[in-house]
Amino acid sequence: MLFDSPTYFVFLVPVVLIYWRLNRREQNIFLLFASYFFYGWWDWRFLALMICSTTADFLIAQKIDPEKADNSRKKWFIFSLVLNFSILGTFKYFNFFVDSFSAALGTMGVQNIPIPLIRVLLPPGISFYTFQEVAYIVDVYKGRLQPAKSFVEYGLFVSLFPHLIAGPIQRPGHLLPQVQGERSFDPDRIFDGVMLIFSGLIRKCVVADNCAVLANAAFGGQFGKPTLWVVLLGTYAFAWQVYGDFSGYSDIARGSAQLMGFHFMVNFRQPYLSQRLQEFWRRWHISLSSWLRDYLYIPLGGSNGGKWKTSLNLITTMVLAGLWHGANWTFVIFGAIHGVVLSLERLIFPAVKGAVDTVQPRGFANFLSTWGQRILTFNVFCLSLAYFRATSLAAATQYLGGLSDFAWRSEYGTAFLMLSLFSVPLFVVDLLMEAGKEEYPFASSSYSFRTALATTAFVVLALFSGSNLNAFVYFRF
Amino acid sequence: MPSSISGSKPKAIAHAEALAAICALLILMFEIASVYLLNHRSATYARISRQYGEALVIRPAGAGEPTSVLMVGNSLLLHGVQLDRLEEMTSSRMRIYPIFLEATGYYDWLYALHGLFLRGARPQVVVLGVGVNYFLENGVRQDYAPMLFFNARDTLAVASDLQLDRTATSNLLLAHSSTFWDTRSAIRMQVLNHMVPHLENLFSLVNQRPAVPEGREFAEMSVPRLQRLRELCEANGARLILVVPPTLDSEDPVSRMAAAAQAAGVEVSVPVDPAGLTAKFYQPDGMHLNPDGAVIFTSALAKDLREKVRAHETLAAQK
Numbered sequence: 088m089l090f091d092s093p094t095y096f097v098f099l100v101p102v103v104l105i106y107w108r109l110n111r112r113e114q115n116i117f118l119l120f121a122s123y124f125f126y127g128w129w130d131w132r133f134l135a136l137m138i139c140s141t142t143a144d145f146l147i148a149q150k151i152d153p154e155k156a157d158n159s160r161k162k163w164f165i166f167s168l169v170l171n172f173s174i175l176g177t178f179k180y181f182n183f184f185v186d187s188f189s190a191a192l193g194t195m196g197v198q199n200i201p202i203p204l205i206r207v208l209l210p211p212g213i214s215f216y217t218f219q220e221v222a223y224i225v226d227v228y229k230g231r232l233q234p235a236k237s238f239v240e241y242g243l244f245v246s247l248f249p250h251l252i253a254g255p256i257q258r259p260g261h262l263l264p265q266v267q268g269e270r271s272f273d274p275d276r277i278f279d280g281v282m283l284i285f286s287g288l289i290r291k292c293v294v295a296d297n298c299a300v301l302a303n304a305a306f307g308g309q310f311g312k313p314t315l316w317v318v319l320l321g322t323y324a325f326a327w328q329v330y331g332d333f334s335g336y337s338d339i340a341r342g343s344a345q346l347m348g349f350h351f352m353v354n355f356r357q358p359y360l361s362q363r364l365q366e367f368w369r370r371w372h373i374s375l376s377s378w379l380r381d382y383l384y385i386p387l388g389g390s391n392g393g394k395w396k397t398s399l400n401l402i403t404t405m406v407l408a409g410l411w412h413g414a415n416w417t418f419v420i421f422g423a424i425h426g427v428v429l430s431l432e433r434l435i436f437p438a439v440k441g442a443v444d445t446v447q448p449r450g451f452a453n454f455l456s457t458w459g460q461r462i463l464t465f466n467v468f469c470l471s472l473a474y475f476r477a478t479s480l481a482a483a484t485q486y487l488g489g490l491s492d493f494a495w496r497s498e499y500g501t502a503f504l505m506l507s508l509f510s511v512p513l514f515v516v517d518l519l520m521e522a523g524k525e526e527y528p529f530a531s532s533s534y535s536f537r538t539a540l541a542t543t544a545f546v547v548l549a550l551f552s553g554s555n556l557n558a559f560v561y562f563r564f
Numbered sequence: 565m566p567s568s569i570s571g572s573k574p575k576a577i578a579h580a581e582a583l584a585a586i587c588a589l590l591i592l593m594f595e596i597a598s599v600y601l602l603n604h605r606s607a608t609y610a611r612i613s614r615q616y617g618e619a620l621v622i623r624p625a626g627a628g629e630p631t632s633v634l635m636v637g638n639s640l641l642l643h644g645v646q647l648d649r650l651e652e653m654t655s656s657r658m659r660i661y662p663i664f665l666e667a668t669g670y671y672d673w674l675y676a677l678h679g680l681f682l683r684g685a686r687p688q689v690v691v692l693g694v695g696v697n698y699f700l701e702n703g704v705r706q707d708y709a710p711m712l713f714f715n716a717r718d719t720l721a722v723a724s725d726l727q728l729d730r731t732a733t734s735n736l737l738l739a740h741s742s743t744f745w746d747t748r749s750a751i752r753m754q755v756l757n758h759m760v761p762h763l764e765n766l767f768s769l770v771n772q773r774p775a776v777p778e779g780r781e782f783a784e785m786s787v788p789r790l791q792r793l794r795e796l797c798e799a800n801g802a803r804l805i806l807v808v809p810p811t812l813d814s815e816d817p818v819s820r821m822a823a824a825a826q827a828a829g830v831e832v833s834v835p836v837d838p839a840g841l842t843a844k845f846y847q848p849d850g851m852h853l854n855p856d857g858a859v860i861f862t863s864a865l866a867k868d869l870r871e872k873v874r875a876h877e878t879l880a881a882q883k
Contacts, residue, residue, distance in 0.1 A: 088730070088731055092731045092734065093734070093735070093738055093745075094730070094731050094734045094735075128730050128731070129729065129730075274574075274576035274580070277580065278576040278579060278580050281583065300770060301770065303770075303772065304769070304770035304772075307772060309769055309770045309771075309772065310770070497765070498762070498765055498769050501760060501762045501763060501765065501766040502770075504760050504761075505756075505760050505763070505766065508759065508760060534575050534576060534579040537579070538579045538583050538586075542583065542587075545586075545587055545590055549590070550751065550752060550755050551755070551756075552748060552752065553752075
């Protein structure tokens with residue numbers, strides 16, 4: 088069930104209406120079944136895998152509770168990590184390793200070796216719910232969290248439908264207490280949730296889906312051989328597509344959760360206003376980047392081991408972050424670019440650490456400096472997106488090779504105009520949200536204004552929604 | 565847990581209810597406006613609904629009457645066939661009822677023909693002409709076709725054939741049921757055309773055309789499809805003729821399509837050898853014939869169809 092399809096709202100509205108007529112225990116049971124139905128709508132076969140994985144981690148968590156002082160708890164902890172990452176690895180990376188192995192043998196002249204015929208299908212959302220389960224196991228093992236006593240509560244924490252397929256990845260310490268506690272019916276928060284859903288739909292259906300037309304054409308070769316303009320058009324269009332797509336998904340997820348009294352963490356905070364890549368990762372896919380920081384970068388040693396060790400940790404973390412996006416060498420390069428640039432930033436600007444968020448333009452020079460850094464950071468991200476979007480390393484290299492060709496044709500102008508039409512309004516909204524430091528769109532405005540805004544959004548959705556054939560980009564991760 | 569902005573609760577509820585009512589009203593308005601626009605402003609809908617209506621009353625020709633021919637296809641026929649010229653050149657032997665809708669392929673016409681037969685159309689000959697890539701595409705046109713060509717049961721069958729997931733199936737069903745949902749892409753294009761100059765030129769460039777499968781996959785896809793179409797036509801008393809229109813540099817796909825048609829027992833017409841038509845007979849997209857190309861194609865098609873219909877009549881007379 089896609090968040091931008093009418094089917095989702097046919098599902099969501101009755102779920103919310105029934106939900107608020109139940110007591111807390113009934114609410115959890117009802118939501119668990121609703122979430123399993125939501126997941127099974129894609130493919131019932133994968134539901135069994137998720138339930139098994141949930142059950143295993145629920146039981147293992149009881150074994151690794153520090154209060155039980157069981158000598159075997161470390162073994163259970165390691166077993167859980169191996170189990171979770173094995174499942175993820177098998178379903179997500181099996182095809183990649185088989186293909187890479189076969190290609191490597193091919194380059195050494197070994198042909199026609201018997202490669203397993205099975206192609207493993209990727210269960211939707213497996214990366215997201217696995218990371219959430221791993222976080223839970225680590226937090227319980229470290230004593231930061233009590234293991235859940237009820238399977239329904241733990242199962243709902245893992246599978247609550249708004250975050251199930253593409254996040255935001257919920258921290259156990261944030262969501263589990265909400266599942267275990269009473270949720271109160273707060274009309275203000277529900278109204279905020281509705282606004283988030285409208286915001287998400289505009290971001291996805293209007294911004295992302297229309298930018299996708301241009302990005303697909305640029306990367307698909309419909310504009311002819313790549314030129315500087317095609318590269319710029321393709322990467323910029325894809326940058327706005329992926330931002331609109333994923334921030335839109337996150338907004339709809341947060342809004343849907345809020346309709347049922349849950350609070351999800353903010354996943355995007357105006358990332359294209361970042362002045363450094365460090366800052367970018369504090370604003371982009373925050374639930375993943377903070378997960379990687381807390382459960383990978385810091386356990387690796389973080390910034391405690393000197394410059395070179397820190398750089399190595401950063402590059403390792405970002406390469407794995409790249410691989411998390413998919414089993415393709417293009418994602419490895421994407422991660423490596425980010426790792427290297429983050430390391431260079433730390434080496435070049437050590438004093439700026441933590442201060443970039445608070446830099447306020449003072450005078451024209453500062454204004455230029457701020458915007459210069461923002462533009463540079465955006466373009467570094469766009470450069471890495473060429474690898475993220477391309478189907479292979481060769482395709483990415485060939486695409487970026489067009490940067491030296493300045494040939495222009497009139498259709499490019501139309502394409503840039505169309506890109507501006509759909510990206511500039513989102514950029515303006517980001518500037519407003521940045522200035523207002525608000526968690527919800529136009530949160531400080533009156534209800535009447537926001538109702539008028541939502542009505543306008545509905546009309547815009549009706550008139551400008553792109554093709555419903557573009558699934559959310561992050562569903563395949 | 566961070567709280568949202570403070571405010572009076574009745575106000576939030578009142579505004580949420582007002583918003584829900586406004587949205588419901590807007591949905592109703594969009595639906596009514598779409599029906600109006602479709603009926604009064606859409607040249608495509610006017611053409612298709614008229615052609616479809618005329619096709620529904622096709623009956624087998626009586627003695628001495630010209631053979632009734634239902635000719636269906638996509639933009640290759642729309643641009644490539646000059647209907648007046650074709651009718652003039654074939655009127656002694658056949659009466660042609662055309663339905664041409666752009667960007668349609670095998671599944672669109674399979675179920676469109678199924679619907680037409682179900683609703684009583686009884687042509688003696690069905691001529692299908694789509695590009696090789698669209699014939700082999702796994703998809704249907706997302707607007708017009710669900711509303712005009714498919715009934716609810718066929719919509720589900722299309723979804724099943726295409727192995728659509730449940731969300732895509734429900735979208736297709738909605739497009740079948742709601743005029744607004746069906747035509748919203750067309751409405752979007754109309755609105756965008758007013759906002760972005762030369763948008764049509766851009767979209768003719770960026771619209772992805774389906775690729776032609778290579779190797780064995782070509783035959784594995786094309787032959788069963790052609791057989792299914794032939795069986796559908798035969799079950800309803802019609803003979804199927806596949807017309808393979810030319811596109812620039814399409815010699816190989818056209819010849820492979822002709823071979824697949826023969827393998828499937830379907831009569832095939834390749835009125836013009838693609839190798840014989842240079843770029844000057846095509847529009848800039850290299851797909852559609854320009855008026856000069858259309859003259860050549862129409863004349864050749866008329867000649868070929870006349871011969872095929874005559875041969876059929878002779879065969880029928882001998883029997």
